[in-house]
Amino acid sequence: MSLWEKYLRNRTKQEILLDRASSANHYSVWGMIVLVVLYVAATIALRTSSASEGVFFIGHSPIPYRSVTGAFSAVCNLCLILMIVLYKKPGYIVAVTLTIAQMPGIIVSMFHQRYTSISGFVTNVVIFITISVLYTFVSRSAKYLKKIRSQATTDRLTGLPNRFAVSELMRYLIQKKETFALVVIKFNNFDKVNNTMGQQAGDKALVQIANRLKSISEEGSSGTTDFAATRKGNDFLLIVREFSSEDQLRKTVDFYSDAMKKEFIIENCSFSLSTCIGYSTYPTDATEEETVFDYAYTAMNEAKKTDNTGFICRFSKDMLKDDNSVEIERQIRSALDKDEVHYQLQPQYDTSHKLRGFEALARIRDDKGKSISPVDFIPIAEKAGLVEKIDHNVLFAATKFVGDIVKKTKSDLVLSVNASVRHLLQNGFVDEIKSALKTSGLPANQLEVEITESIMIDSVEKALDCIKQISKLGVRIAIDDFGTGYSSLSYLNTFPADVIKVDRSFIINMNSSETSKQYVAAIIAIGHVMDFKVIAEGVEESDQVETLKNIGCDYIQGFYWGKPLEPEEAAKLV
Ligand code: C2E
Ligand code: MG
Ligand code: MG
Numbered sequence: 001m002s003l004w005e006k007y008l009r010n011r012t013k014q015e016i017l018l019d020r021a022s023s024a025n026h027y028s029v030w031g032m033i034v035l036v037v038l039y040v041a042a043t044i045a046l047r048t049s050s051a052s053e054g055v056f057f058i059g060h061s062p063i064p065y066r067s068v069t070g071a072f073s074a075v076c077n078l079c080l081i082l083m084i085v086l087y088k089k090p091g092y093i094v095a096v097t098l099t100i101a102q103m104p105g106i107i108v109s110m111f112h113q114r115y116t117s118i119s120g121f122v123t124n125v126v127i128f129i130t131i132s133v134l135y136t137f138v139s140r141s142a143k144y145l146k147k148i149r150s151q152a153t154t155d156r157l158t159g160l161p162n163r164f165a166v167s168e169l170m171r172y173l174i175q176k177k178e179t180f181a182l183v184v185i186k187f188n189n190f191d192k193v194n195n196t197m198g199q200q201a202g203d204k205a206l207v208q209i210a211n212r213l214k215s216i217s218e219e220g221s222s223g224t225t226d227f228a229a230t231r232k233g234n235d236f237l238l239i240v241r242e243f244s245s246e247d248q249l250r251k252t253v254d255f256y257s258d259a260m261k262k263e264f265i266i267e268n269c270s271f272s273l274s275t276c277i278g279y280s281t282y283p284t285d286a287t288e289e290e291t292v293f294d295y296a297y298t299a300m301n302e303a304k305k306t307d308n309t310g311f312i313c314r315f316s317k318d319m320l321k322d323d324n325s326v327e328i329e330r331q332i333r334s335a336l337d338k339d340e341v342h343y344q345l346q347p348q349y350d351t352s353h354k355l356r357g358f359e360a361l362a363r364i365r366d367d368k369g370k371s372i373s374p375v376d377f378i379p380i381a382e383k384a385g386l387v388e389k390i391d392h393n394v395l396f397a398a399t400k401f402v403g404d405i406v407k408k409t410k411s412d413l414v415l416s417v418n419a420s421v422r423h424l425l426q427n428g429f430v431d432e433i434k435s436a437l438k439t440s441g442l443p444a445n446q447l448e449v450e451i452t453e454s455i456m457i458d459s460v461e462k463a464l465d466c467i468k469q470i471s472k473l474g475v476r477i478a479i480d481d482f483g484t485g486y487s488s489l490s491y492l493n494t495f496p497a498d499v500i501k502v503d504r505s506f507i508i509n510m511n512s513s514e515t516s517k518q519y520v521a522a523i524i525a526i527g528h529v530m531d532f533k534v535i536a537e538g539v540e541e542s543d544q545v546e547t548l549k550n551i552g553c554d555y556i557q558g559f560y561w562g563k564p565l566e567p568e569e570a571a572k573l574v
Contacts, residue, residue: 032087032094039079039098046072080127084135088142092135099128157203158210161229166237169227170289173241174282181249182292183238183279184300185213185260190234190273197266204266205273209236212259222252237296240279246314253279253312276303280315295319328372328380335364336386341393344564345402347573348416348535348557351549355573357414359450359557360398361564362390378420387420394418395436399447401567403440405574413574416448416478424451425462430469437473444474448499452480464494471496478535483523492530500527504538507558511543521551528552 049072052065080098083091102124109117153165161169166182173180187209194202213228213236220226227239238256243249257277263270278299286292299315313319335341345358362374381387395417402415423429437444449470451463471477478499479492483506502523509516520536527534536548539558548556562573 042075181240181281182296184296185236187234222255224252277312343394345570346564347562359416388423391423399436399440403442448476450478450480501535
């Protein structure tokens with residue numbers, strides 16, 4: 001047992017570990033050894049210089065050795081002060097030992113009638129009194145600090161360390177590069193205890209849970225070295241260390257899970273609680289404290305999703321999909337708040353390569369400035385009720401930009417904007433279109449609204465009315481991603497569409513599969529029968545352009561003739 005552990009022997013393992021993790025006891029035994037060696041060296045130098053009659057030279061000036069005894073004495077005192085201030089009680093014991101150890105020599109020398117030693121005796125007594133007073137003050141302030149620290153790191157109700165303590169310990173372990181697992185234990189039906197037995201009984205149950213966790217971790221009965229803590233309410237945390245394999249870690253988690261399943265007895269009533277447990281590990285899953293924490297919660301939430309009570313989930317990367325959605329939703333909100341939703345314009349050409357117009361495609365960037373694909377953020381924005389705002393921003397910004405170009409150039413280019421069905425079904429959609437046309441000055445027949453075929457079919461009745469209204473304004477309607485939904489001729493017939501956009505998936509296979517080619521040709525033919533224009537999406541190769549020309553496609557949109565461009569770049573094409 002080290003000196004420190006002896007000193008801390010009356011305390012629980014948890015407290016010892018926390019103390020180590022905090023910066024309060026951060027000074028190593030080596031620091032103490034250095035101070036002792038420095039003290040002994042300065043004392044020897046002090047004695048030697050005070051007894052010497054000689055001189056040394058700095059330049060041409062003679063300096064008596066005796067005159068530097070004050071400097072050595074100052075070094076000795078500094079060492080003693082540092083021992084006490086940095087090492088508290090052990091430092092004081094060492095300082096007192098060093099001071100007293102010199103006394104027998106001084107006393108013997110006094111008995112040999114060397115009265116000069118009297119000053120040495122008095123100095124040592126004064127030092128002894130000074131360091132004792134210093135220690136009293138240092139230990140008193142350390143006690144206050146400890147009390148404040150303990151209040152900041154302990155949960156009042158259960159007496160367990162809190163989230164702050166867990167973070168501190170995790171950072172300490174990460175600094176030492178020590179493998180550990182963070183386990184989150186949540187009780188599913190805890191509200192029932194509060195509701196049926198009252199808040200006080202609930203509190204007692206939490207204390208019992210805490211005691212159970214504490215005694216397992218203190219006894220080490222799980223087979224690993226564990227640290228029990230609480231976060232808030234009925235969320236409990238464990239830091240599991242010193243496991244040799246994933247199996248052993250799982251056994252520890254099972255052990256706690258089983259312990260939590262045992263009955264609790266509160267106010268003569270016995271009841272059981274069920275848990276959801278999730279855990280993640282450092283460094284396998286994550287290398288930063290916050291991430292280890294988040295992943296353990298992700299795993300716990302995954303366990304919660306299963307109907308199986310008492311389920312335990314180990315974190316895996318697959319679980320991040322949902323987390324990713326949360327992150328993307330946050331980024332969408334942030335982009336909307338900062339007015340940073342922007343758009344690019346992808347050119348559309350006729351088959352003779354004459355510019356027809358542009359499709360406005362929404363863009364947002366993540367915190368690092370990387371562009372997030374609308375394929376990822378539009379579905380999340382739809383679920384979060386944010387797609388209307390994105391559509392609105394793109395609609396107003398793009399109509400204004402293209403409206404200005406049209407005013408300047410008098411060109412007849414068409415601007416296509418995508419509209420989500422959610423947005424379309426909103427009461428104010430038609431007014432929004434009117435307002436965008438008015439503020440931008442873009443002629444109605446030069447605006448095209450793209451509606452995705454598959455979604456449109458689901459809400460056709462409700463959507464139809466709205467589409468008819470915007471169509472009456474003169475705005476064009478395009479059916480996007482045509483062919484991917486349940487295309488039905490009857491709905492095409494009733495729909496006031498002007499354009500159909502053949503989905504990229506058919507264009508990709510067109511030249512390798514005769515069926516795909518015939519399929520595209522059939523869509524184009526039907527479109528023409530119904531008096532629609534047809535745009536092929538996702539055209540990437542010259543062969544595809546040739547085939548599309550041959551089968552009568554009207555317009556081409558794709559990387560081959562033009563990738564989505566920043567508006568200023570797109571303007572140069574006009
Ligand atoms: P979309 O309306 O079918 O747009 C065409 C998508 O295909 C665009 O992807 C475009 O960049 C991409 N694309 C075009 N040509 C090629 C090509 O040759 N090869 C390949 N591999 N891709 C090509 P983007 O910009 O990622 O947009 C994806 C979808 O997100 C859009 O599909 C649209 O449904 C939706 N979206 C984009 N902007 C908005 C918006 O402002 N509002 C709403 N509601 N949805 C939007
Ligand atoms: Mg589109
Ligand atoms: Mg499309």
